[in-house]
Amino acid sequence: MNRCVACKNQGLEDAIVEERFKVAGVAFAAEVPATRCTQCGETYLDCETMARLDRSVTSAFANHGVLNAESFRRLRRATRLTPTELASILDVRPDVVEAWESGKEPIDRKTAALLAIMVLDRFDGRTTALDRLRAGMNPAPWPDVTRILRQVVGFDAVEHSEDDESGPRPVCPTEREVEERVA
Numbered sequence: 169m170n171r172c173v174a175c176k177n178q179g180l181e182d183a184i185v186e187e188r189f190k191v192a193g194v195a196f197a198a199e200v201p202a203t204r205c206t207q208c209g210e211t212y213l214d215c216e217t218m219a220r221l222d223r224s225v226t227s228a229f230a231n232h233g234v235l236n237a238e239s240f241r242r243l244r245r246a247t248r249l250t251p252t253e254l255a256s257i258l259d260v261r262p263d264v265v266e267a268w269e270s271g272k273e274p275i276d277r278k279t280a281a282l283l284a285i286m287v288l289d290r291f292d293g294r295t296t297a298l299d300r301l302r303a304g305m306n307p308a309p310w311p312d313v314t315r316i317l318r319q320v321v322g323f324d325a326v327e328h329s330e331d332d333e334s335g336p337r338p339v340c341p342t343e344r345e346v347e348e349r350v351a
């Protein structure tokens with residue numbers, strides 16, 4: 169951009185500005201880099217800053233815990249799931265998701281938590297919660313044998329550490345002790 173859209177002035181400068189806005193009835197404030205018109209004071213944010221703000225707002229809703237209809241819809245969109253797909257994964261009818269997103273029904277607390285976890289997973293580059301929910305929809309049959317420890321790195325070193333005197337070795341609790349602890 170080389171001139172102000174509001175007043176056509178060509179004097180623009182880099183600035184740090186405080187943006188204040190409301191989303192889903194919640195007030196947010198953020199200090200962001202912007203371009204400011206030296207004449208009328210209008211400020212402009214670039215696409216990258218807008219995207220970062222948008223993601224931060226979504227994170228804030230995911231972390232806060234309690235959702236209203238609008239923020240629920242925002243989180244659902246952040247998972248890239250359609251209302252129908254989300255309903256299928258959560259094992260509810262599609263009109264239930266529609267009722268949550270339109271504010272007709274209060275949002276189930278456990279659902280809100282799961283949705284938030286899926287969003288935070290996505291922002292961290294994972295799909296752990298989504299994968300677990302999908303696995304529950306179509307559980308894969310167990311093979312004859314499920315091999316779990318393919319290679320135990322450093323196993324030999326632990327086995328032979330009795331010779332050195334580097335400190336006490338960890339003692340494994342017996343099965344009974346474990347059972348007593350969790351009882």
Ligand SMILES: [Zn+2]
Nearest residue numbers: 172175205208
């Ligand atoms: Zn201007």
